[in-house]
Amino acid sequence: MATAKAEEDDAVAGTNLLERHKKPVCLIVLGMAGSGKTTFVQQLTSRLHARNKPPYVINLDPACREVPYPVNIDIRDTVNYKEVMKQYSLGPNGGIVTSLNLFATKFDQVIKLVEKRSANTDLAIFDTPGQIEVFTWSASGTIITETLAALFPTVVVYVIDVVRSVSPVTFMSNMLYACSILYKLRLPFIIVMNKIDVVKHDYALEWMTDFDSFELALSSDSSYNANLSRSLSLTLDEFYKDLTTVGFSAVTGEGFDEFLAAVDAAVVEYETDYCPEHDRLQKLQAEARSKDKTRQKDKFESDFQETSRKLGVTTGRYVSQSNEILLRSHLSTVNKMFARLSSSLMLRGANLTSE
Numbered sequence: 001m002a003t004a005k006a007e008e009d010d011a012v013a014g015t016n017l018l019e020r021h022k023k024p025v026c027l028i029v030l031g032m033a034g035s036g037k038t039t040f041v042q043q044l045t046s047r048l049h050a051r052n053k054p055p056y057v058i059n060l061d062p063a064c065r066e067v068p069y070p071v072n073i074d075i076r077d078t079v080n081y082k083e084v085m086k087q088y089s090l091g092p093n094g095g096i097v098t099s100l101n102l103f104a105t106k107f108d109q110v111i112k113l114v115e116k117r118s119a120n121t122d123l124a125i126f127d128t129p130g131q132i133e134v135f136t137w138s139a140s141g142t143i144i145t146e147t148l149a150a151l152f153p154t155v156v157v158y159v160i161d162v163v164r165s166v167s168p169v170t171f172m173s174n175m176l177y178a179c180s181i182l183y184k185l186r187l188p189f190i191i192v193m194n195k196i197d198v199v200k201h202d203y204a205l206e207w208m209t210d211f212d213s214f215e216l217a218l219s220s221d222s223s224y225n226a227n228l229s230r231s232l233s234l235t236l237d238e239f240y241k242d243l244t245t246v247g248f249s250a251v252t253g254e255g256f257d258e259f260l261a262a263v264d265a266a267v268v269e270y271e272t273d274y275c276p277e278h279d280r281l282q283k284l285q286a287e288a289r290s291k292d293k294t295r296q297k298d299k300f301e302s303d304f305q306e307t308s309r310k311l312g313v314t315t316g317r318y319v320s321q322s323n324e325i326l327l328r329s330h331l332s333t334v335n336k337m338f339a340r341l342s343s344s345l346m347l348r349g350a351n352l353t354s355e
């Protein structure tokens with residue numbers, strides 16, 4: 001497990017990346033309901049304002065009653081969640097998903113606004129709905145995340161409530177969820193262990209590095225969940241190694257500097273790990289698209305030749321001459337003949353295009 005301290009040392013070695021990066025770093029704040037996402041964003045925002053580095057803040061939760069921080073873009077200004085529920089006869093979760101889907105169709109405008117702020121904003125913070133799966137497993141959540149990650153250095157911030165996670169089974173289900181998001185998004189990932197003003201997060205760090213201590217915490221529990229958590233903790237060992245964890249209190253602000261250092265390190269990870277992988281996948285996709293085009297073109301040519309042969313038209317001459325005008329005129333002839341043939345055979349939709 002990479003601790004924020006070790007990464008902090010790496011980050012301070014050079015120029016502060018948040019300072020020198022041309023584009024704002026996008027932080028997507030995720031976490032279970034009540035983990036403290038909104039309070040975390042509020043704390044972050046007020047501290048950054050105090051340092052004269054106001055972030056650009058976007059609220060993506062259409063169902064929240066109030067936003068307790070200065071917000072630049074609020075999904076509620078674009079979509080009325082209650083109206084969406086009424087119009088589409090949806091329940092609360094369906095209403096949130098549909099509102100997010102509607103908002104995602106306008107996301108290019110959000111991108112433009114964030115880009116406009118590139119010169120004077122280091123961080124763009126996205127607060128997400130408490131129903132975490134609504135964002136992480138929805139099409140709109142994926143579109144928003146992938147669009148941001150393609151254009152800006154993007155970091156996922158996963159907020160965990162350390163008070164609730166003192167139960168090893170709750171801790172494990174939280175970590176399992178974090179793991180699924182990490183492997184789905186493959187973006188730099190920071191786990192914010194929130195509410196350390198109430199309970200210190202040392203126990204969680206110990207569980208992540210020492211299987212025996214986690215085993216000990218589970219020893220009094222012989223339920224199915226406990227056995228499952230035990231097995232999972234062995235499996236998640238690899239996942240823990242890829243994680244950066246920061247203890248934080250969204251109420252007192254403790255851990256703020258450590259968090260910023262972790263973001264700096266995550267930006268380096270974005271540039272060195274995510275970007276090359278993203279470019280590689282883009283290249284593969286472009287190659288696949290180009291192969292598909294060639295395959296369709298070949299199929300068209302072979303279908304065309306086959307049809308022409310059947311209709312008694314010699315196509316080879318035109319193809320070898322590459323005479324487009326001649327080819328088009330004969331295509332039109334073939335089309336007409338084919339249409340006549342189709343109608344005489346009472347066939348529908350047998351249309352040959354010239355593309």
Ligand SMILES: Nc1nc2c(ncn2[C@@H]2O[C@H](COP(=O)(O)OP(=O)(O)OP(=O)(O)O)[C@@H](O)[C@H]2O)c(=O)[nH]1
Nearest residue numbers: 033034035036037038039129130194195249250251
């Ligand atoms: N003591 C303490 N309480 C916190 C901290 N962070 C959040 N809380 C409290 O936890 C509760 C939930 O916080 P929110 O910020 O609303 O949590 P959320 O994740 O945004 O909740 P949803 O919007 O439902 O997803 C509130 O009562 C906060 O005051 C913290 O660091 N310490």
